[in-house]
Amino acid sequence: MPSNSTGQxxxxxxxxxxxxxxxxxxxxxxxxxxxxxxxxxAAPGQLPLIVVVITQFATAVxxxxxxxxxxxxxxxxxxxxxxxxxVVLGFFGLALIARWLRxxxxxxxxxxxxxxxxxxxxxxxxxxxxxxxxxxxxxxxQFVAFAKLFSLLTGxxxxxxxxxxxxxxxxxxxxxxxTSVAWTDFVFGIFKIIMSLVVAGYAIHLAGGWSGITSNVxxxxxxxxxxxxxxxxxxxxxxxxxxxGTMTNQLYFQRVFATKNVGDARRGLVLSGLTILVAGVxxxxxxxxxxxxNPTLGNPEAAAGWLITRLPTALLAVYGAFLVAxxxxxxxxxxxxxxxxxxxxxxxxxxxxxxxxxQTVSLSRLFTVIVAAIAGALxxxxxSALGWLVASYAYSAATLAAPIFLGYLLRKRYLLRxxxxxxxxxxxxxxxxxxxxxxxxxxxxxxGIAASVLALLAFGVGExxxxxxxxxxxxxS
Numbered sequence: 201m202p203s204n205s206t207g208q209x210x211x212x213x214x215x216x217x218x219x220x221x222x223x224x225x226x227x228x229x230x231x232x233x234x235x236x237x238x239x240x241x242a243a244p245g246q247l248p249l250i251v252v253v254i255t256q257f258a259t260a261v262x263x264x265x266x267x268x269x270x271x272x273x274x275x276x277x278x279x280x281x282x283x284x285x286x287v288v289l290g291f292f293g294l295a296l297i298a299r300w301l302r303x304x305x306x307x308x309x310x311x312x313x314x315x316x317x318x319x320x321x322x323x324x325x326x327x328x329x330x331x332x333x334x335x336x337x338x339x340x341x342q343f344v345a346f347a348k349l350f351s352l353l354t355g356x357x358x359x360x361x362x363x364x365x366x367x368x369x370x371x372x373x374x375x376x377x378x379t380s381v382a383w384t385d386f387v388f389g390i391f392k393i394i395m396s397l398v399v400a401g402y403a404i405h406l407a408g409g410w411s412g413i414t415s416n417v418x419x420x421x422x423x424x425x426x427x428x429x430x431x432x433x434x435x436x437x438x439x440x441x442x443x444x445g446t447m448t449n450q451l452y453f454q455r456v457f458a459t460k461n462v463g464d465a466r467r468g469l470v471l472s473g474l475t476i477l478v479a480g481v482x483x484x485x486x487x488x489x490x491x492x493x494n495p496t497l498g499n500p501e502a503a504a505g506w507l508i509t510r511l512p513t514a515l516l517a518v519y520g521a522f523l524v525a526x527x528x529x530x531x532x533x534x535x536x537x538x539x540x541x542x543x544x545x546x547x548x549x550x551x552x553x554x555x556x557x558x559q560t561v562s563l564s565r566l567f568t569v570i571v572a573a574i575a576g577a578l579x580x581x582x583x584s585a586l587g588w589l590v591a592s593y594a595y596s597a598a599t600l601a602a603p604i605f606l607g608y609l610l611r612k613r614y615l616l617r618x619x620x621x622x623x624x625x626x627x628x629x630x631x632x633x634x635x636x637x638x639x640x641x642x643x644x645x646x647x648g649i650a651a652s653v654l655a656l657l658a659f660g661v662g663e664x665x666x667x668x669x670x671x672x673x674x675x676x677s
Contacts (some may be wrong), residue, residue, distance in 0.1 A: 209354045209514055212520035214415040216350075218526040220364075223384055223532075224371040230383035231376025237560035238307075240377030249464040249471075251386045252455050255533075256472030258389030259451050260287060261396075261479045262338070262530030263345025266523060269479065271489020271501035272430070277421025280487065284480035286438045290446020291473030294456070295466045297608050301456050302465035308602060309450045310545045313621050316607040317660075320618035326625050328545030330599035331450045336575065337592035338451075339369075343524050343579035344533045349523055351507050364578040365528060372532030373568050377561075378454060378540070381532045388525040395522040396478050400485035402515060403507060407489040416492035445593030448600040449592035450537050459470050535575075539567045541557035591636075598628035598648025602656045613664060620660030628652030 233246065247255070273280040306312055310327035323385060346365040347358035372384055414422055420429050428435065446452065452469070459465045491502040493510075497503060511519055533633050543564045547553050555563060603621045610616060631651025635644035 204440055207513065211517040212350075213352060215521040216524045220368040220371065220528065223368065223388070223525075223528060226384045226387055227372050227375045227380040233376060233379050233383075237557045237564070240379065240561050240564055246379060246460065247382055247455065247458045248460050248469055251382060252459050252468035253462060253471045253475060254389035254393075255382045255385040256291075256452060256468065257475040257478070258385035258392060258529040259533045260472075260476055261392060261526060263342045263349075263527050265479045265483055265546055266504050266526060267345050267501050267612070269483035270487045270504045271499075273484045274491050274497065274500040274503040275487075276430040276434075277417070277488060277491075278424070278426040278484055278670070279435070280430065280483045281427050281477070281480045282430060282435050283438050283442065284476055284483075286442035287446050287476050288473040289344070289439075290443045291452070291469050291476070292447075293443065293447045293605075294452060295469040295473075296602045297605065298456050298465040298469050299462055300608065301453065302459055302462045306453070306457050308540055308544050309453055309604070310541070310549070312453075313600075313603050314549075316603065316611055317616045317621040318618045320622070323618045323621050323625075324545055324620065325550045327600065328541045328550070330596050330625065331448075331545075332538045332541040334445065334449050334596045335451055335537040336571070339531055339534040339538065339571075339575040340582075341578045342527045342534070343576055344583050346524075346527045347579070347583065349505055349508070350520075351506070352469060353520075358583060361577050362576050364622040365524075366572050368524075368528050369531040369535050370569065370572055373536045373539070374565050377564065378536050380459065381536050382455070382458065385529045385533060388529045392522065392529070393475070393478055393552065395518065395525075396482035397470035397647045399515075399519055399522065400482045402511075403486045403489035406507075406510060407492040413488050413492045416495070417488055421491070422488060432434075436660060437643050440646050441594055441597075444597035444601045444645065444649060448597045448604065449593075450541070451533055454537060454540070483574070527671070535568060538571050539564050542567050542571070594643070594645035594648065595629060595632050598632040598645055598652055599625045600628075602628065602652035603650050606653060606656055607660070610660065614660060615663045616660050621655055623659040624652045624656035627655035643646050 206511045267284065269280055272283055301312070304312075304315060308328070310324045314320070314324055341364055343362045346534070347361040348354065350361050351358050372381055404410060404413065407416070420426055452472075455472075456465050456469065459468055475614065486507060487500075487503055490497065490507055494506060497506060498590040508516065508519065543560065547567075548560075548561070602624050607616055607621070628648045628651055630648075632644050632648030635647035636640075
């Protein structure tokens with residue numbers, strides 16, 4: 201049973217509803233900027249640099265940080281920064297091709313594969329499904345995280361909480377798609393950065409200050425050397441799963457596509473990566489503070505929930521609003537990303553259906569409601585979805601990393617054909633599945649990516665791009 205009083209529960213409920221209502225108003229206001237289906241699906245060339253940076257942060261920092269990252273800090277101290285460093289490296293890797301991505305004005309990840317290897321419905325379908333796996337997994341996982349945090353606090357049934365956050369996510373997306381999601385995330389992202397630091401500071405205060413933490417937490421968890429306290433094997437697992445998973449996450453690609461100018465594409469990703477370190481500060485301080493106050497907590501991922509029950513009413517209300525803002529900003533972004541794949545890649549490009557601009561927006565909104573309902577149902581049926589999220593990152597990275605990044609490197613030297621992309625993606629899936637079934641020591645995503653790379657080199661590296669003759673160059677110019 202929750203240990204908070206009825207008054208505190210009411211305060212948290214009201215603050216949470218206030219956040220959702222504020223999000224709805226912001227979404228409707230900014231949604232007016234979406235003039236057509238392109239604005240709804242991709243917001244091309246609309247977002248200034250500061251909005252790109254903050255909305256990337258808001259998208260990356262969700263329920264995983266609130267639960268899993270705090271749990272990492274509780275168990276392994278500052279090793280949480282090793283995890284955050286993997287996310288930062290993923291952003292930096294994506295920044296290497298950001299300028300080209302922005303210049304090409306893509307809408308979704310399958311657009312990239314089609315541009316590199318040529319248009320092909322089968323390739324688009326496989327790439328589209330691979331691209332939507334991660335945001336759909338993130339969507340269900342955020343629903344689960346919200347239910348776990350607030351059911352512990354309020355005693356409200358998880359199914360009702362999931363329904364609440366599902367409806368809240370819809371009001372973020374429906375008015376203007378990515379246009380409304382990005383600008384709403386910008387406002388919430390600023391709030392999240394401020395509250396991350398405030399709550400982290402208060403957690404340290406509750407633990408008796410930094411001296412209280414250092415006197416009650418094992419030394420190897422809080423010294424600078426604690427960054428490696430999780431152990432080499434676990435850290436390499438993070439590197440293998442998180443770095444390529446970040447580099448192929450369509451949620452981050454979409455912000456690149458939407459930058460106002462080409463120069464902002466790379467700068468936005470580099471700065472966004474650095475803001476992720478704020479999440480490490482938040483998770484590290486809370487994890488260590490709870491470890492100092494309650495070193496015998498059975499489940500490390502319950503550390504954030506344990507802290508909630510120790511907050512005074514005023515801070516609890518603000519923290520509740522912070523939790524809702526953190527989770528709902530990710531669910532809105534993930535929901536819009538999945539719908540963009542379904543509408544653009546599958547409905548239009550694979551099945552060849554065409555509709556007017558207004559009809560496309562209406563259809564996208566219908567898909568949004570359907571996807572949200574499916575994700576909510578799965579979150580209720582399978583409330584331990586975090587494991588599925590890890591698997592979705594692995595399979596998505598194994599499918600898409602080689603075609604996107606190796607294809608980008610080879611595009612000017614070799615003629616890349618659709619069957620090369622298809623072979624690479626199938627090999628990535630097969631390599632992942634085989635290694636997972638066998639139970640290899642090395643993370644199975646490594647085998648998937650390696651198989652995908654080898655298949656692409658085997659099928660794609662053949663005929664060289666013809667050298668342009670001077671006479672032809674003069675004619676072309």
